[in-house]
Amino acid sequence: MEFSINLSVPEKTAADCLVLPVFGTQLSTLAAGLDKDGWLAETCNELGDSVGSTLYIPLPGRRVLLVQLGDEKKLNADALRKAALAAAKALVAGKSTSADIFLAIAAAKTLGLKDAVAIIAQALVFESYRFVQFKSEPEVAPVLTAVNIAVSKKSEVEKAEHGLQAGVALGHGMNLTRDLGNLPGNICTPTYLANAAHLLAASYKMKCTVLEKPEMEALGMGSFLSVAQGSIEPPKLICLEYQGGKKSEKPVVLVGKGITFDSGGISLKPGLDMDEMKFDMCGAATVMGVIRAIAEQGLPINVVGVIPTCENMPSGKAVKPGDIVTSMSGQTIEILNTDAEGRLILCDALTYVARYEPELVIDIATLTGAIIIGLGNVASGLFTTNDQLADDLIKASNETGDKTWRMPLWDDYQEQLKSNFADMANIGGRAAGSITAAAFLSRFTKEYTWAHLDIAGVAHKSGAAKGATGRPVPLLVEFLTQRAAAKKK
Template sequence: MDFSIKSADKKNSLNTVKTGCLVVGIYEEQKLTDEAIALDIDGSVTHMLESGDISGKPGSTLLVNSPKGIAAKRLLLLGLGKKPVGEKDFRKAIETAIKSIKPLNTDDLLIALPFDTISNRDLSWAIYCVLSEFHVQLYQSDTFKNKKEASTKIRNVSFYLPSGDVTIAKNALHQAKAITDGMTLARNLGNLPANICTPTYLAKQAKSLAQTYKFGIEILDKKQIESLKMGSFLSVARGSDEPPKFIVLKHMKGKSKEAPVVLVGKGITFDSGGISLKPGAGMDEMKFDMCGAASVLGTFKAIGELDLRQNIIGIIPACENLPSGHANKPGDIVTSMSGQTIEILNTDAEGRLILCDALTYAERFHPAIVIDIATLTGSCVAALGHVNSGLFTRLDDAHDKLANDLIDASKRSNDPVWRMPVEDAYQEQLKSNFADMANIGGQPAGCVTAACFLERFTKKYTWAHLDIAGTAWKSGPAKGATGRPVPLLCTYLIQRENKR
């Protein structure tokens, strides 16, 4: 689908623009937006409202075929609620509009809405909202279906905006398209079955991105991983016949000595739980346990499209967690790359075992910021459900700033997070009688103790952990990867660049 900007000028007056469908807003109590007033030259829009078929409440619609005095083939009047338009009301209106437009037999669409009247939000946010909702509603995962799902006929979407907004809008459109394309890649990877999306497959996808966008890349195999003494990561990998891969992507477009941002994504391409086997019901969804890795690859696609002037490194430890004669056993003790020893009390707490070595590896880049992304704990789902991802950082000035920057980016990208504690008091739960630490801290505050485990490997830099176990995919009839938190990560990086 192509998106573009159409300048509002004398050559493109709204009632003379030819399009398959024109979308115009109406405020509550049937008050006209400026765009609706521009169409109401002969009172035709007012006459439509007099039918009483649209109230102007958020998400109310009235579709008019062959509207009188208007060049557009169809006119969709869209309720926006009260002026100024609330963020929630705007998003509801856009959601409803796209649902109304999808089945239409038209290949182009013109959106003429009062983006400047959205409360506490700017034009860039509004454009991202529209593209994000198109992505959500039009995404399909039917690669392996012989009978493909019906798709919309809309191929071109334009925003009708004042000429003074065109430059800002084009930049916003470029950023929004990069983010949604990154989400699409992350969703596609997440939705693939584990017999196809193996660690080797993830490595090939990373190589493809590197070739397309000229990233630096390293793919470490088992022998190289062994030479780095990543005993914790390898202990998880050895239960499977699939070889592990340690993937490193490098986008080095910042200053030569500038400390990079490092993104670390959990890449368990299938998680059976290992010897601590998961219940059979719903185990198929454990193909989504690599969504942290997918989000790093999706973010790197967006980074490549935007050509950000920063140094950004992506690290993905990738393997399977399966039961076998070689697999970890409860009670085993392994030595991490950092030299710290870990007693494995539960083999299903494997994500932290591969991430801890990746977090130690990140030290070599002397990073400014490290953010790890992982479908880490069911406890986070119990705590936050499927709305917020869990955000964990230490409590000090540097980490408070990072947390606040990520929270701000989450609000702007409609990809919410909620900050959770990382405190020494929780570290007590990770004590082991036989090793430096245990890999689980018991049921209480499980997502917090998991973050506290990771925190032990991040002492040399500013760090945040995103637990996306409740937000990376959906179950039930809507089963599938969501692409989160690609919008959050991309928006954070974009805002970081804008502040420099």
């Protein structure tokens, strides 16, 4: 799909389809030149009044897609995002090859033109996504190939183009995350992820380093390697370094859990829905999607992505409940449940990243089913003891609609991790499962500012809509964008 930003008026456009905003029951003034006989205004009464309702109307030589934006005085980013996704879905599913979209003009007054264009562009890239590479009879591809996002003044083109670049980059990052998440476990192995990281690095001139098992053994990553020992697939520790800022600036480090398939190990999971454990590497996929998005924009900030990746499988070599392992930090761990493996690979990665002298570290992981019990599929769980970092992440969440909710991380929960035989156990019992998992990770993050995002509820959907969502890429890209902007001031 090719995008453009041009000065445009509805009655003079050559596009197959015009996308026009409606506020409540009022057709926008943008359509006045098309509606000389009042027919469009009359027909728009058939459009639903809920934000995101759409209605196709045929006109001589073209089609009009009306999109409900709701009350003009209450228009905000969430409303435009919902309307843009609905419009994009209708366009992609339609028969038009080109479209002229006038939503940004209508939303610019309250949201700003750059942000409005970014939301629309991201929606179009997101809704154009299809995962069909394993189907013998591929679905019919969308025919929409050219989209113009209209502006009302020539002086607005440059600002809108910045928004377009940001929105398209975010869409591409989310779609990379979705692609990696949707791949089956027999394809997306740790080696596949490492090769994908090398390809990403080559595309954007980044540094990519992959540590193999012997190097991890030399570093003393006994916790990480204990998870990997039951599989024939070799583990990898992937390090991507994006340098968009000054060399002297400390990096933000993102650590993504990369269990490419999680059987539970000896503590075997129930068979129902076990196929969805291919999504247990969505933290890793998020890191790669975020780095793709910021690299495509050329964001002026330094970011390091670290991905510990392996399979968790049962075998004669697999780690057993009751085994004790020594982490890279030197702390010993009694493994009471081999299905609590994500924290075992993350703890060594969190120890390893201290060598980057990070400004801060955020780990992203499909870590616990308990967070789904607490927050459902709406919000990711945010854990940190740093109030400023929490505030910054919540601000980015509010800006993007990629919801997160701060959870407690009090020292009281550390009591549940006591072990009679090692420095700690890897689980703390049924109570507060997501919190004790975060409490476990916190023991390996004393050297820097740290936050943990438990994305088990938001990284993928089940049922008829089964698939990776691309979250929380929007949250993290916005967080990094705001951080880069603050450094400029």
